[in-house]
Amino acid sequence: MTSRRDFFKAAGIAGGAVTAATVGKFALAGLPEPVIQSKPDTMPPLVPNTGRPYNPVVTLNGWTLPWRMNQGVKEFHLVAEPVVREMAPGFKAHLWGYNGQSPGPTIEVVEGDRVRIFVTNKLPEHTSVHWHGQRLPNGMDGVSGLTQKSIKPGQTFVYEFVARRPGSFMYHPHADEMTQMAMGMMGLWITHPKEKHPLIDEVNRDFCFLLNAFDIDPGSYTPKTMTMLDFNLWSWNSRIFPGIDSLNVRLNDKVRIRVGNLTMTNHPIHLHGHEFTVTGTDGGPIPQTARWPEVTTDVAVGQMRQIEFVADEEGDWSFHCHKSHHTMNAMGHSVPTMIGVDHRDIGKKINSLIPDYMVMGERGMADMSEMEMPIPDNTAPMMTGEGPFGSVEMGGMFSVLKVRKDQKPGDYKNPGWYKHPAGTVAQPYKGAVAKPARNSSAGGQSMPRTQKPSKDFEVQIRKPNAHGEH
Numbered sequence: 001m002t003s004r005r006d007f008f009k010a011a012g013i014a015g016g017a018v019t020a021a022t023v024g025k026f027a028l029a030g031l032p033e034p035v036i037q038s039k040p041d042t043m044p045p046l047v048p049n050t051g052r053p054y055n056p057v058v059t060l061n062g063w064t065l066p067w068r069m070n071q072g073v074k075e076f077h078l079v080a081e082p083v084v085r086e087m088a089p090g091f092k093a094h095l096w097g098y099n100g101q102s103p104g105p106t107i108e109v110v111e112g113d114r115v116r117i118f119v120t121n122k123l124p125e126h127t128s129v130h131w132h133g134q135r136l137p138n139g140m141d142g143v144s145g146l147t148q149k150s151i152k153p154g155q156t157f158v159y160e161f162v163a164r165r166p167g168s169f170m171y172h173p174h175a176d177e178m179t180q181m182a183m184g185m186m187g188l189w190i191t192h193p194k195e196k197h198p199l200i201d202e203v204n205r206d207f208c209f210l211l212n213a214f215d216i217d218p219g220s221y222t223p224k225t226m227t228m229l230d231f232n233l234w235s236w237n238s239r240i241f242p243g244i245d246s247l248n249v250r251l252n253d254k255v256r257i258r259v260g261n262l263t264m265t266n267h268p269i270h271l272h273g274h275e276f277t278v279t280g281t282d283g284g285p286i287p288q289t290a291r292w293p294e295v296t297t298d299v300a301v302g303q304m305r306q307i308e309f310v311a312d313e314e315g316d317w318s319f320h321c322h323k324s325h326h327t328m329n330a331m332g333h334s335v336p337t338m339i340g341v342d343h344r345d346i347g348k349k350i351n352s353l354i355p356d357y358m359v360m361g362e363r364g365m366a367d368m369s370e371m372e373m374p375i376p377d378n379t380a381p382m383m384t385g386e387g388p389f390g391s392v393e394m395g396g397m398f399s400v401l402k403v404r405k406d407q408k409p410g411d412y413k414n415p416g417w418y419k420h421p422a423g424t425v426a427q428p429y430k431g432a433v434a435k436p437a438r439n440s441s442a443g444g445q446s447m448p449r450t451q452k453p454s455k456d457f458e459v460q461i462r463k464p465n466a467h468g469e470h
Protein backbone atom coordinates (compact mmCIF):
# COMPACT_ATOMS: atom_id res chain seq x y z
CA MET A 1 0.00 0.00 0.00
CA THR A 2 1.25 3.47 -0.80
CA SER A 3 1.84 5.61 2.25
CA ARG A 4 0.89 9.23 2.51
CA ARG A 5 4.56 10.22 2.35
CA ASP A 6 5.08 8.16 -0.81
CA PHE A 7 2.04 9.79 -2.29
CA PHE A 8 3.41 13.27 -1.88
CA LYS A 9 6.84 12.07 -3.00
CA ALA A 10 5.28 10.67 -6.14
CA ALA A 11 3.41 13.88 -6.69
CA GLY A 12 6.39 16.09 -6.02
CA ILE A 13 9.36 14.31 -7.50
CA ALA A 14 7.92 12.36 -10.37
CA GLY A 15 6.04 15.54 -11.26
CA GLY A 16 3.34 13.56 -13.00
CA ALA A 17 -0.34 13.30 -12.35
CA VAL A 18 -1.19 10.69 -9.75
CA THR A 19 -4.64 9.20 -9.80
CA ALA A 20 -6.68 8.25 -6.82
CA ALA A 21 -6.65 4.70 -8.15
CA THR A 22 -2.93 4.45 -7.45
CA VAL A 23 -3.10 5.75 -3.89
CA GLY A 24 -4.48 3.95 -0.90
CA LYS A 25 -6.88 4.96 1.82
CA PHE A 26 -4.17 6.57 3.94
CA ALA A 27 -2.99 8.68 1.07
CA LEU A 28 -6.53 9.86 0.38
CA ALA A 29 -6.79 10.89 4.02
CA GLY A 30 -4.03 13.31 3.08
CA LEU A 31 -6.23 15.20 0.64
CA PRO A 32 -7.07 18.67 1.85
CA GLU A 33 -10.75 18.88 2.77
CA PRO A 34 -12.50 20.51 -0.22
CA VAL A 35 -14.07 23.86 0.62
CA ILE A 36 -17.51 24.28 -0.96
CA GLN A 37 -19.21 27.64 -1.48
CA SER A 38 -22.99 27.72 -1.30
CA LYS A 39 -23.58 31.44 -1.97
CA PRO A 40 -23.27 33.41 -5.22
CA ASP A 41 -22.35 36.63 -3.37
CA THR A 42 -19.14 38.62 -3.64
CA MET A 43 -17.04 37.35 -0.75
CA PRO A 44 -14.71 39.69 1.15
CA PRO A 45 -11.02 39.40 0.21
CA LEU A 46 -9.28 36.36 1.73
CA VAL A 47 -6.40 37.84 3.71
CA PRO A 48 -3.55 35.28 3.71
CA ASN A 49 -2.63 33.91 7.13
CA THR A 50 0.17 31.64 5.89
CA GLY A 51 2.90 32.12 3.31
CA ARG A 52 4.11 35.42 1.87
CA PRO A 53 1.77 38.38 2.47
CA TYR A 54 -0.05 40.03 -0.43
CA ASN A 55 -2.97 42.35 -1.11
CA PRO A 56 -5.84 39.96 -1.97
CA VAL A 57 -8.30 40.39 -4.85
CA VAL A 58 -12.10 40.56 -4.68
CA THR A 59 -13.85 38.24 -7.15
CA LEU A 60 -17.16 39.71 -8.36
CA ASN A 61 -19.91 37.33 -7.19
CA GLY A 62 -17.16 34.89 -6.34
CA TRP A 63 -14.60 33.85 -3.77
CA THR A 64 -11.01 32.77 -3.21
CA LEU A 65 -10.20 29.13 -2.45
CA PRO A 66 -8.55 28.67 0.97
CA TRP A 67 -5.40 26.56 0.94
CA ARG A 68 -3.41 24.43 3.33
CA MET A 69 0.33 24.82 3.87
CA ASN A 70 2.08 21.43 3.71
CA GLN A 71 5.82 21.65 4.30
CA GLY A 72 6.12 24.89 2.37
CA VAL A 73 3.75 23.84 -0.43
CA LYS A 74 0.38 25.55 -0.92
CA GLU A 75 -2.23 22.81 -1.36
CA PHE A 76 -5.60 23.47 -2.94
CA HIS A 77 -8.43 21.04 -3.62
CA LEU A 78 -10.70 21.68 -6.62
CA VAL A 79 -13.79 19.53 -7.07
CA ALA A 80 -15.22 19.51 -10.62
CA GLU A 81 -18.96 18.92 -10.20
CA PRO A 82 -22.48 19.83 -11.33
CA VAL A 83 -23.66 22.96 -9.52
CA VAL A 84 -26.78 25.09 -9.27
CA ARG A 85 -25.75 28.69 -9.93
CA GLU A 86 -28.09 31.55 -9.23
CA MET A 87 -27.46 33.77 -12.28
CA ALA A 88 -29.76 36.51 -10.98
CA PRO A 89 -32.33 36.57 -8.19
CA GLY A 90 -35.18 34.28 -9.31
CA PHE A 91 -33.15 32.57 -12.01
CA LYS A 92 -31.09 29.45 -11.34
CA ALA A 93 -29.04 27.53 -13.89
CA HIS A 94 -27.85 23.93 -13.78
CA LEU A 95 -24.17 24.31 -14.63
CA TRP A 96 -20.91 22.49 -14.15
CA GLY A 97 -18.29 24.19 -12.03
CA TYR A 98 -15.93 23.74 -9.13
CA ASN A 99 -16.53 23.58 -5.38
CA GLY A 100 -20.20 24.48 -5.50
CA GLN A 101 -20.14 27.41 -7.93
CA SER A 102 -19.54 28.38 -11.53
CA PRO A 103 -17.04 29.85 -12.13
CA GLY A 104 -14.87 27.99 -9.67
CA PRO A 105 -13.07 29.77 -6.86
CA THR A 106 -10.22 32.16 -7.58
CA ILE A 107 -6.80 30.72 -6.76
CA GLU A 108 -4.41 33.31 -5.31
CA VAL A 109 -0.72 32.61 -4.86
CA VAL A 110 2.54 34.54 -4.73
CA GLU A 111 5.29 34.52 -7.34
CA GLY A 112 7.73 31.76 -6.40
CA ASP A 113 5.15 29.69 -4.45
CA ARG A 114 5.20 25.94 -4.99
CA VAL A 115 1.58 25.02 -5.57
CA ARG A 116 -0.09 21.60 -5.43
CA ILE A 117 -3.66 21.35 -6.69
CA PHE A 118 -5.74 18.23 -6.16
CA VAL A 119 -8.54 17.92 -8.70
CA THR A 120 -11.40 15.53 -7.94
CA ASN A 121 -13.75 14.75 -10.80
CA LYS A 122 -17.42 14.40 -9.79
CA LEU A 123 -18.70 15.08 -13.32
CA PRO A 124 -20.39 12.37 -15.41
CA GLU A 125 -17.49 12.51 -17.90
CA HIS A 126 -13.71 12.86 -17.83
CA THR A 127 -12.06 16.25 -17.43
CA SER A 128 -8.68 17.95 -16.95
CA VAL A 129 -7.51 21.39 -15.83
CA HIS A 130 -5.41 23.65 -18.00
CA TRP A 131 -3.63 26.49 -16.18
CA HIS A 132 -4.01 29.19 -18.82
CA GLY A 133 -0.97 31.48 -19.13
CA GLN A 134 1.30 29.72 -16.63
CA ARG A 135 4.93 28.78 -17.09
CA LEU A 136 5.07 25.18 -15.90
CA PRO A 137 6.45 21.73 -16.71
CA ASN A 138 4.76 20.43 -19.86
CA GLY A 139 3.18 17.48 -18.05
CA MET A 140 1.31 19.91 -15.78
CA ASP A 141 -0.32 21.85 -18.63
CA GLY A 142 -3.56 19.88 -18.36
CA VAL A 143 -4.26 18.98 -21.98
CA SER A 144 -5.94 15.59 -21.83
CA GLY A 145 -4.53 13.11 -24.31
CA LEU A 146 -1.52 15.35 -25.07
CA THR A 147 0.17 15.95 -21.72
CA GLN A 148 -1.78 13.69 -19.34
CA LYS A 149 -4.46 11.04 -19.14
CA SER A 150 -7.90 12.55 -18.64
CA ILE A 151 -9.30 12.53 -15.09
CA LYS A 152 -12.05 9.90 -15.14
CA PRO A 153 -15.22 10.37 -13.08
CA GLY A 154 -14.40 9.56 -9.46
CA GLN A 155 -10.64 10.05 -9.89
CA THR A 156 -8.44 12.63 -8.19
CA PHE A 157 -5.37 13.96 -9.97
CA VAL A 158 -2.68 16.15 -8.54
CA TYR A 159 -0.93 19.01 -10.34
CA GLU A 160 2.19 20.63 -8.95
CA PHE A 161 4.33 23.52 -10.17
CA VAL A 162 5.95 26.77 -9.10
CA ALA A 163 4.04 29.98 -9.89
CA ARG A 164 6.88 31.50 -11.85
CA ARG A 165 5.58 34.87 -12.97
CA PRO A 166 3.16 37.36 -11.41
CA GLY A 167 -0.04 38.22 -13.22
CA SER A 168 -3.68 37.49 -14.03
CA PHE A 169 -4.48 33.99 -15.29
CA MET A 170 -7.36 31.55 -15.72
CA TYR A 171 -8.01 27.84 -15.45
CA HIS A 172 -10.43 25.69 -17.44
CA PRO A 173 -10.78 22.11 -18.71
CA HIS A 174 -8.85 20.94 -21.77
CA ALA A 175 -11.10 17.89 -22.26
CA ASP A 176 -14.42 18.09 -24.11
CA GLU A 177 -13.87 21.82 -23.87
CA MET A 178 -16.85 22.85 -25.95
CA THR A 179 -19.27 21.15 -23.55
CA GLN A 180 -17.45 21.85 -20.33
CA MET A 181 -16.86 25.54 -20.93
CA ALA A 182 -20.42 26.01 -22.25
CA MET A 183 -21.51 24.47 -18.94
CA GLY A 184 -19.50 27.02 -16.95
CA MET A 185 -16.24 25.30 -16.01
CA MET A 186 -13.63 27.99 -15.49
CA GLY A 187 -11.93 30.03 -12.81
CA LEU A 188 -9.39 32.79 -12.18
CA TRP A 189 -5.83 32.45 -11.01
CA ILE A 190 -3.96 35.45 -9.61
CA THR A 191 -0.22 35.32 -8.93
CA HIS A 192 0.81 38.31 -6.79
CA PRO A 193 4.37 39.69 -7.09
CA LYS A 194 6.68 38.53 -4.30
CA GLU A 195 8.20 41.99 -3.84
CA LYS A 196 7.70 45.50 -5.15
CA HIS A 197 7.56 45.17 -8.94
CA PRO A 198 8.47 48.14 -11.18
CA LEU A 199 5.47 47.47 -13.46
CA ILE A 200 2.91 46.37 -10.88
CA ASP A 201 1.47 49.20 -8.79
CA GLU A 202 0.03 48.72 -5.35
CA VAL A 203 -3.70 49.37 -5.42
CA ASN A 204 -6.44 49.97 -2.85
CA ARG A 205 -8.99 47.69 -4.55
CA ASP A 206 -8.26 44.78 -6.85
CA PHE A 207 -11.34 43.24 -8.53
CA CYS A 208 -11.50 40.32 -10.95
CA PHE A 209 -14.09 38.45 -12.99
CA LEU A 210 -14.50 36.25 -16.06
CA LEU A 211 -16.69 36.97 -19.08
CA ASN A 212 -18.82 33.95 -19.94
CA ALA A 213 -21.92 33.22 -21.99
CA PHE A 214 -24.75 30.70 -21.87
CA ASP A 215 -27.65 29.66 -24.04
CA ILE A 216 -30.53 28.72 -21.75
CA ASP A 217 -34.05 28.77 -23.12
CA PRO A 218 -36.46 30.80 -20.96
CA GLY A 219 -38.09 28.47 -18.48
CA SER A 220 -35.36 25.83 -18.68
CA TYR A 221 -32.29 25.26 -16.51
CA THR A 222 -29.50 23.69 -18.55
CA PRO A 223 -27.36 25.48 -21.16
CA LYS A 224 -27.47 24.31 -24.76
CA THR A 225 -23.89 23.26 -25.28
CA MET A 226 -23.92 23.19 -29.10
CA THR A 227 -24.46 26.95 -29.42
CA MET A 228 -21.52 28.66 -31.07
CA LEU A 229 -22.49 32.33 -31.39
CA ASP A 230 -26.13 32.96 -30.61
CA PHE A 231 -25.96 32.91 -26.81
CA ASN A 232 -28.84 34.54 -24.95
CA LEU A 233 -27.15 35.14 -21.59
CA TRP A 234 -24.00 37.26 -21.44
CA SER A 235 -22.58 37.06 -17.97
CA TRP A 236 -19.80 38.10 -15.65
CA ASN A 237 -18.82 35.19 -13.46
CA SER A 238 -22.05 33.42 -14.49
CA ARG A 239 -24.17 36.33 -13.21
CA ILE A 240 -26.31 38.68 -15.29
CA PHE A 241 -27.47 42.22 -14.49
CA PRO A 242 -29.13 42.99 -12.10
CA GLY A 243 -27.50 39.99 -10.39
CA ILE A 244 -23.94 41.31 -10.75
CA ASP A 245 -22.71 43.09 -7.62
CA SER A 246 -21.55 46.69 -7.92
CA LEU A 247 -17.88 47.57 -7.54
CA ASN A 248 -17.82 49.74 -4.42
CA VAL A 249 -14.78 51.95 -3.89
CA ARG A 250 -13.65 54.96 -1.87
CA LEU A 251 -13.07 58.30 -3.59
CA ASN A 252 -9.46 58.53 -4.86
CA ASP A 253 -8.82 54.79 -4.45
CA LYS A 254 -6.42 53.31 -6.96
CA VAL A 255 -8.47 50.51 -8.53
CA ARG A 256 -7.40 47.49 -10.57
CA ILE A 257 -9.92 45.31 -12.43
CA ARG A 258 -8.80 42.05 -14.06
CA VAL A 259 -11.10 40.71 -16.78
CA GLY A 260 -10.71 37.38 -18.58
CA ASN A 261 -12.74 36.30 -21.61
CA LEU A 262 -13.81 32.66 -21.96
CA THR A 263 -16.74 33.30 -24.32
CA MET A 264 -16.78 32.78 -28.09
CA THR A 265 -16.64 36.48 -29.00
CA ASN A 266 -14.86 39.69 -28.00
CA HIS A 267 -16.18 42.12 -25.40
CA PRO A 268 -15.32 45.85 -25.44
CA ILE A 269 -15.40 46.62 -21.71
CA HIS A 270 -16.34 50.25 -21.07
CA LEU A 271 -16.13 52.41 -17.94
CA HIS A 272 -17.97 55.71 -17.55
CA GLY A 273 -16.57 58.85 -15.95
CA HIS A 274 -12.90 57.81 -15.79
CA GLU A 275 -9.98 56.98 -18.05
CA PHE A 276 -8.06 53.81 -17.36
CA THR A 277 -4.83 52.21 -18.51
CA VAL A 278 -4.37 48.60 -19.52
CA THR A 279 -1.45 47.64 -17.29
CA GLY A 280 -1.22 43.94 -17.94
CA THR A 281 -2.45 40.93 -19.85
CA ASP A 282 -2.20 37.19 -19.24
CA GLY A 283 1.24 37.60 -20.83
CA GLY A 284 2.36 39.79 -17.91
CA PRO A 285 2.73 43.47 -16.99
CA ILE A 286 2.85 45.94 -19.91
CA PRO A 287 5.94 48.22 -20.14
CA GLN A 288 5.11 51.83 -19.14
CA THR A 289 6.02 53.11 -22.62
CA ALA A 290 3.39 50.83 -24.23
CA ARG A 291 0.43 52.03 -22.14
CA TRP A 292 -2.15 54.60 -23.21
CA PRO A 293 -5.39 55.95 -21.75
CA GLU A 294 -8.68 54.29 -22.72
CA VAL A 295 -12.31 54.31 -21.67
CA THR A 296 -13.05 51.04 -23.49
CA THR A 297 -10.77 48.07 -23.93
CA ASP A 298 -11.55 45.07 -26.07
CA VAL A 299 -11.04 41.77 -24.36
CA ALA A 300 -10.73 39.19 -27.12
CA VAL A 301 -11.45 35.49 -26.78
CA GLY A 302 -9.01 33.72 -24.47
CA GLN A 303 -7.45 36.99 -23.31
CA MET A 304 -7.09 38.76 -19.99
CA ARG A 305 -6.90 42.51 -19.55
CA GLN A 306 -5.93 44.28 -16.37
CA ILE A 307 -7.15 47.87 -16.16
CA GLU A 308 -6.16 50.51 -13.61
CA PHE A 309 -7.42 53.97 -12.71
CA VAL A 310 -7.84 56.40 -9.84
CA ALA A 311 -11.53 56.58 -8.88
CA ASP A 312 -11.56 60.36 -8.49
CA GLU A 313 -15.12 61.16 -9.59
CA GLU A 314 -17.91 60.50 -7.10
CA GLY A 315 -21.06 58.86 -8.39
CA ASP A 316 -22.64 55.71 -9.81
CA TRP A 317 -20.73 54.96 -12.99
CA SER A 318 -21.87 52.38 -15.51
CA PHE A 319 -19.36 49.65 -16.24
CA HIS A 320 -20.38 47.31 -19.04
CA CYS A 321 -19.70 45.53 -22.30
CA HIS A 322 -20.24 48.00 -25.14
CA LYS A 323 -21.95 45.48 -27.44
CA SER A 324 -25.54 46.53 -26.84
CA HIS A 325 -26.84 42.99 -27.33
CA HIS A 326 -24.59 41.88 -24.47
CA THR A 327 -26.40 44.14 -22.00
CA MET A 328 -29.68 42.29 -22.62
CA ASN A 329 -30.95 39.09 -21.09
CA ALA A 330 -32.68 36.13 -22.75
CA MET A 331 -34.26 37.22 -26.02
CA GLY A 332 -34.71 36.02 -29.58
CA HIS A 333 -32.74 37.73 -32.33
CA SER A 334 -35.08 36.85 -35.18
CA VAL A 335 -37.72 39.43 -34.26
CA PRO A 336 -38.54 41.91 -37.04
CA THR A 337 -38.23 45.62 -36.30
CA MET A 338 -41.70 46.99 -35.50
CA ILE A 339 -40.65 50.61 -34.99
CA GLY A 340 -43.10 52.84 -36.83
CA VAL A 341 -45.49 50.02 -37.70
CA ASP A 342 -49.09 50.79 -36.79
CA HIS A 343 -50.45 47.51 -35.51
CA ARG A 344 -53.47 48.75 -33.52
CA ASP A 345 -55.95 46.85 -35.66
CA ILE A 346 -54.03 43.61 -35.93
CA GLY A 347 -53.42 43.72 -32.16
CA LYS A 348 -57.17 44.01 -31.51
CA LYS A 349 -57.94 41.12 -33.83
CA ILE A 350 -55.36 38.83 -32.23
CA ASN A 351 -56.50 39.86 -28.73
CA SER A 352 -59.97 38.55 -29.48
CA LEU A 353 -58.35 35.13 -29.99
CA ILE A 354 -55.43 35.32 -27.51
CA PRO A 355 -56.28 37.73 -24.68
CA ASP A 356 -52.69 38.22 -23.39
CA TYR A 357 -51.14 38.74 -26.81
CA MET A 358 -49.02 41.86 -26.96
CA VAL A 359 -47.49 43.45 -30.04
CA MET A 360 -43.93 44.45 -29.33
CA GLY A 361 -41.61 47.25 -30.15
CA GLU A 362 -43.78 49.75 -32.00
CA ARG A 363 -41.88 52.57 -30.34
CA GLY A 364 -38.63 50.69 -29.63
CA MET A 365 -37.95 48.02 -27.04
CA ALA A 366 -37.91 50.23 -23.92
CA ASP A 367 -41.61 49.52 -23.41
CA MET A 368 -40.61 45.97 -22.61
CA SER A 369 -38.95 46.92 -19.32
CA GLU A 370 -41.82 49.22 -18.26
CA MET A 371 -44.60 46.75 -19.02
CA GLU A 372 -43.21 44.07 -16.73
CA MET A 373 -44.76 41.60 -19.11
CA PRO A 374 -45.20 38.12 -17.67
CA ILE A 375 -42.20 35.86 -18.35
CA PRO A 376 -41.83 32.10 -17.90
CA ASP A 377 -40.60 30.81 -14.54
CA ASN A 378 -36.84 30.68 -14.13
CA THR A 379 -35.61 33.27 -16.54
CA ALA A 380 -34.66 36.95 -16.36
CA PRO A 381 -36.44 39.86 -18.05
CA MET A 382 -34.75 40.97 -21.26
CA MET A 383 -34.03 44.44 -19.88
CA THR A 384 -34.58 45.44 -16.30
CA GLY A 385 -33.03 46.92 -13.14
CA GLU A 386 -34.67 49.64 -11.11
CA GLY A 387 -32.43 52.70 -10.62
CA PRO A 388 -33.14 55.85 -8.60
CA PHE A 389 -34.63 57.52 -11.71
CA GLY A 390 -36.53 54.55 -13.20
CA SER A 391 -35.69 51.42 -15.16
CA VAL A 392 -32.05 51.09 -16.22
CA GLU A 393 -33.19 48.90 -19.16
CA MET A 394 -30.14 46.70 -18.99
CA GLY A 395 -29.27 43.05 -18.60
CA GLY A 396 -26.28 40.78 -19.11
CA MET A 397 -22.79 42.27 -18.85
CA PHE A 398 -23.57 45.41 -16.88
CA SER A 399 -22.64 46.66 -13.43
CA VAL A 400 -21.97 49.93 -11.60
CA LEU A 401 -18.78 51.39 -10.18
CA LYS A 402 -19.85 53.22 -7.01
CA VAL A 403 -17.37 55.88 -5.94
CA ARG A 404 -18.03 57.41 -2.52
CA LYS A 405 -16.19 59.87 -0.28
CA ASP A 406 -17.33 58.10 2.87
CA GLN A 407 -16.70 54.47 1.80
CA LYS A 408 -14.31 53.14 4.47
CA PRO A 409 -10.98 51.67 3.36
CA GLY A 410 -11.41 47.93 2.93
CA ASP A 411 -15.22 48.19 3.08
CA TYR A 412 -16.89 46.55 0.07
CA LYS A 413 -20.54 46.97 1.07
CA ASN A 414 -22.98 48.58 -1.33
CA PRO A 415 -23.43 52.24 -0.28
CA GLY A 416 -26.82 52.58 -2.04
CA TRP A 417 -27.59 55.12 -4.75
CA TYR A 418 -25.48 58.23 -5.21
CA LYS A 419 -27.01 61.44 -3.85
CA HIS A 420 -26.32 64.00 -6.55
CA PRO A 421 -25.48 67.53 -5.41
CA ALA A 422 -28.28 70.00 -6.25
CA GLY A 423 -28.18 71.23 -9.83
CA THR A 424 -25.94 68.43 -11.16
CA VAL A 425 -28.59 66.16 -12.72
CA ALA A 426 -29.89 66.50 -16.30
CA GLN A 427 -33.39 68.03 -16.18
CA PRO A 428 -36.30 68.55 -18.57
CA TYR A 429 -35.90 71.88 -20.38
CA LYS A 430 -38.73 74.23 -19.53
CA GLY A 431 -37.97 77.23 -21.81
CA ALA A 432 -39.37 78.00 -25.26
CA VAL A 433 -38.34 75.68 -28.10
CA ALA A 434 -37.19 77.39 -31.29
CA LYS A 435 -38.14 75.96 -34.69
CA PRO A 436 -35.17 73.94 -35.97
CA ALA A 437 -33.36 75.31 -39.01
CA ARG A 438 -33.65 72.70 -41.76
CA ASN A 439 -31.30 72.22 -44.68
CA SER A 440 -33.25 71.33 -47.80
CA SER A 441 -30.41 70.88 -50.31
CA ALA A 442 -30.06 67.51 -52.05
CA GLY A 443 -27.27 65.17 -50.97
CA GLY A 444 -24.07 65.28 -53.04
CA GLN A 445 -22.14 62.44 -54.57
CA SER A 446 -18.58 61.99 -55.78
CA MET A 447 -19.58 61.03 -59.32
CA PRO A 448 -22.70 61.84 -61.33
CA ARG A 449 -25.17 58.99 -61.75
CA THR A 450 -25.56 57.81 -65.34
CA GLN A 451 -29.22 57.05 -64.85
CA LYS A 452 -31.70 59.23 -62.99
CA PRO A 453 -33.87 57.40 -60.45
CA SER A 454 -37.32 56.92 -62.01
CA LYS A 455 -39.03 58.79 -59.18
CA ASP A 456 -38.33 60.12 -55.75
CA PHE A 457 -39.74 58.10 -52.93
CA GLU A 458 -39.89 58.59 -49.22
CA VAL A 459 -40.00 56.23 -46.25
CA GLN A 460 -43.19 56.57 -44.25
CA ILE A 461 -42.34 57.53 -40.70
CA ARG A 462 -44.77 57.66 -37.85
CA LYS A 463 -43.64 59.79 -34.95
CA PRO A 464 -44.24 58.70 -31.35
CA ASN A 465 -47.69 59.54 -30.02
CA ALA A 466 -48.95 60.05 -33.59
CA HIS A 467 -52.14 58.23 -32.75
CA GLY A 468 -52.33 59.57 -29.23
CA GLU A 469 -52.92 56.21 -27.58
CA HIS A 470 -49.77 55.76 -25.54
Ligand SMILES: [Cu+2]
Nearest residue numbers: 267321323326
Ligand atom coordinates in the same frame (compact mmCIF):
# COMPACT_ATOMS: atom_id res chain seq x y z
CU1 LIG B 1 -19.89 41.70 -24.80
